[in-house]
Amino acid sequence: KAGVTQTPRYLIKTRGQQVTLSCSPISGHRSVSWYQQTPGQGLQFLFEYFSETQRNKGNFPGRFSGRQFSNSRSEMNVSTLELGDSALYLCASSSLNTRGSYNEQFFGPGTRLTVL
Amino acid sequence: KNEVEQSPQNLTAQEGEFITINCSYSVGISALHWLQQHPGGGIVSLFMLSSGKKKHGRLIATINIQEKHSSLHITASHPRDSAVYICAVATGNQFYFGTGTSLTVIP
Numbered sequence: 001k002a003g004v005t006q007t008p009r010y011l012i013k014t015r016g017q018q019v020t021l022s023c024s025p026i027s028g029h030r031s032v033s034w035y036q037q038t039p040g041q042g043l044q045f046l047f048e049y050f051s052e053t054q055r056n057k058g059n060f061p062g063r064f065s066g067r068q069f070s071n072s073r074s075e076m077n078v079s080t081l082e083l084g085d086s087a088l089y090l091c092a093s094s095s096l097n098t099r100g101s102y103n104e105q106f107f108g109p110g111t112r113l114t115v116l
Numbered sequence: 117k118n119e120v121e122q123s124p125q126n127l128t129a130q131e132g133e134f135i136t137i138n139c140s141y142s143v144g145i146s147a148l149h150w151l152q153q154h155p156g157g158g159i160v161s162l163f164m165l166s167s168g169k170k171k172h173g174r175l176i177a178t179i180n181i182q183e184k185h186s187s188l189h190i191t192a193s194h195p196r197d198s199a200v201y202i203c204a205v206a207t208g209n210q211f212y213f214g215t216g217t218s219l220t221v222i223p
Contacts (some may be wrong), residue, residue: 032130042214042216043202043204045210045211050178055209056210057209057210058211062127087128102147102206104149104161104162104164105149107151107159107160107161109158110157
């Protein structure tokens with residue numbers, strides 16, 4: 001099985017611009033979660049999508065949004081970029097167990113975003 | 117206030133040593149995850165636990181739900197184990213992460 005893929009791997013933007021990142025989950029996985037990793041804050045949960053619906057959301061401003069398509073591929077969008085948005089953005093896909101909670105998460109390689 | 121606390125932050129060991137990394141959490145959880153991150157950023161899920169103990173090769177993870185504590189043990193450590201180990205807890209609708217333990221195993 002192919003792993004989780006993320007595109008692009010590297011991105012440079014300037015303040016005020018917007019950016020869209022893409023994540024393709026492992027085939028058959030319907031849950032996709034997004035995370036931000038920075039040296040100062042570490043890993044932080046952004047949001048999780050399941051069957052095209054946002055099920056869970058972390059404590060990030062509305063500039064951070066996402067969506068999921070019918071083939072489970074997901075995109076996240078950051079509008080009006082700020083310097084502090086420079087980070088590694090990771091997505092992870094998972095299947096759900098019979099209790100409706102997460103199974104093991106499989107992470108993509110990440111997109112490194114630099115905001116100048 | 118951090119929902120997940122890990123210790124130690126940094127750890128240096130000689131090859132072959134037994135290593136323990138600890139994780140304490142303050143929220144009710146549905147599962148606890150141990151993750152490994154190598155330089156360059158790639159993250160691998162090592163364990164997902166909701167009770168008891170799991171073992172994969174030289175790695176052992178335990179969790180005590182009553183005490184809200186988990187440990188990751190590495191037996192017979194090897195330089196290829198050098199990485200950052202991250203504890204993460206899943207609640208009903210959130211993931212919380214520890215700040216990670218940076219492990220260096222010296223040959």
